[in-house]
Amino acid sequence: MKAVMTSGWGLSAKLVVEDRKAPARLGTNDVLVQVHAASVNPKDWKLNYHLAVLATPLFIKKISPIFGDDLSGTVIAIGSNVTDFAIGDAVYGMDMRLRTASLAEQTRISQRRIAKKPAKLSFAQAAAMPLAALTALQGLRKGKTKPGSSVLIIGASGGVGCFAVQIAKAMGAHVTGVCSNRNSEFVLSLGADAVIDYTQGDYRQQVRPFDLVFDVTSYETPLTCSKLMAKNGYFISTGGDGASMFGTPFYRLLGKNAGTVVVESYREDLEELAALVESGKLTPIIDSQFPLSESEQAYARSRTGRSRGKVVINIIGDA
Ligand SMILES: NC(=O)c1ccc[n+]([C@@H]2O[C@H](COP(=O)([O-])OP(=O)(O)OC[C@H]3O[C@@H](n4cnc5c(N)ncnc54)[C@H](OP(=O)(O)O)[C@@H]3O)[C@@H](O)[C@H]2O)c1
Incomplete structure (x- = not known):
């Protein structure tokens, strides 16, 4: 073969x-x-x-x-x-x-x-x-996403981000996607309620209470995003490099709800994703x-x- x-x-x-x-x-x-x-x-x-x-x-x-x-x-x-x-x-x-x-x-x-x-x-x-959609589903779950949650997805236009926007909407969240200007219309078309263009200044300094900051890019930390996190809000990273993979959980010592999603493959989760596809909520x-x-x-x-x-x-x- x-x-x-x-x-x-x-x-x-x-x-x-x-x-x-x-x-x-x-x-x-x-x-x-x-x-x-x-x-x-x-x-x-x-x-x-x-x-x-x-x-x-x-x-x-x-x-x-x-x-x-x-x-x-x-x-x-x-x-x-x-x-x-x-x-x-x-x-x-x-x-x-x-x-x-x-x-x-x-x-x-x-x-x-x-x-x-x-x-x-x-x-x-x-x-x-599989890998990208499971990561999105498991990351949103880890960040305790529920109906009415405000969720910020950093890296909303990439492999994981496209799924995260749609799944968060299917979970009933209010979704803001961080992407570049060229992808803003696209991320809105996925169902995001709002977008932030990361090329237009440092959005992380704006005080906005998100229940979950889901950093798909894994460039950020709970400290760089502290102004974006609601009191008791979550920071979840995809841990795309060693520093964010192993470093993020340590922010719990500073009292932050911080964690890394490490994707796992289970038939039940693949079936849940398939059901979202069949219901028209995920493409x-x-x-x-x-x-x-x-x-x-x-x-x-x-x-x-x-x-x-x-x-x-x-x-x-x-x-
Ligand atoms: N821990 C795990 O189990 C796990 C699982 C899956 C993925 N990951 C990690 O997650 C990361 C993302 O994976 P992916 O498949 O989504 O990657 P990807 O598809 O390569 O992401 C590309 C997207 O990222 C956007 N982007 C780049 N810089 C950005 C920034 N500063 N702010 C916002 N958006 C930005 C790009 O949009 P523009 O061109 O408009 O900038 C592009 O659409 C990788 O590091 C990967 O290794 C980890």
């Missing part, structure tokens, strides 16, 4: 398409998926860099060199304990391994980490969802699409940090 592999570790590593053996053995709870589409997350290329800096060669060996976390596709084989999925089912999801290895024609994944693909979505749209936004052979260009697009929604890689054509 064709698979997209990293040529090595570090930022200079390139992605190459290689012929690999399809997964031969399935665990009792695994399914084998014919992958139709996958999507790109900053995690993939950041992991490649951080591992090069931090990890021992022995640890690196345990991680799949095949890229990709999100997938959508068709089940083509099932393990002996799989009862909820059958051959031919269209599914979407991501694994909890450090890499799902979804940038390949076939991959195996635990039945606990997939759900039925929402019927109204194409495979490309479904592949755009994945695709920034751009690439064929498998142009995966390097897809990752280059993600590395610009300018994508609006998700970058998708089609493994089987899906127009």
Whole structure:
């Protein structure tokens, strides 16, 4: 089968398409998926860099060199304990391994980490969802979002932000998105009640009581955003780098409701997201699409940090 592999570790590593053996053995709870589409997350290329800096060669060996976390596709084989999925089912999801290895024609994944693909979505749209939409859902939950909450989403136009705006609205929140001017109309079209253009001065100095500041960019801290947080308000970061990932929880020592969301993949959450899609409250936004052979260009697009929604890689054509 064709698979997209990293040529090595570090930022200079390139992605190459290689012929690999399809997964031969399935665990009792695994399914084998014919992958139709996958999507790109900053995690993939950041992991490649951080591992090069931090990890021992022995640890690196345990991680799949095949890229990709999100997938959508068709089940083509099932393990002996799989009862909820059958051959031919269209599914979407991501694994909890450090890499799902979804940038390949076939991959195996635990039945606990997939759900039925929402019927109204194409495979490309479904592949755009798992990691980013789960992060948005779990971050908003961690920030105790409820009907009437005022929520500020910093980074509202990107992969996670597009989902966070729509899910927060579905939860009944009043949503303000932080984005650049070029994305203001777009973020309003997702359902945000208001937008703040981060290029027009330091909005963080304006005193505004938000019940939740959800920093998707992970550039901020509870201190830089202290004027934006209501008394007893929450600050949740996606922890996109080591400093915000491990540093944010320490602000609890200063009496702040601060935390980092570390995304987890559960079928129940994927089903909740699918129900939001089916009810018309959630639509994945695709920034751009690439064929498998142009995966390097897809990752280059993600590395610009300018994508609006998700970058998708089609493994089987899906127009
Ligand atoms: N902890 C976890 O489990 C987890 C899970 C998912 C993601 N993450 C992390 O979350 C971060 C965001 O991921 P993503 O997939 O949403 O990234 P992304 O799609 O690459 O985000 C790109 C978007 O960010 C916007 N942006 C850039 N600078 C901004 C700023 N200063 N203020 C507001 N918006 C800004 C860009 O809009 P403009 O071009 O208009 O600036 C663009 O639309 C990454 O660091 C990622 O590693 C962590």
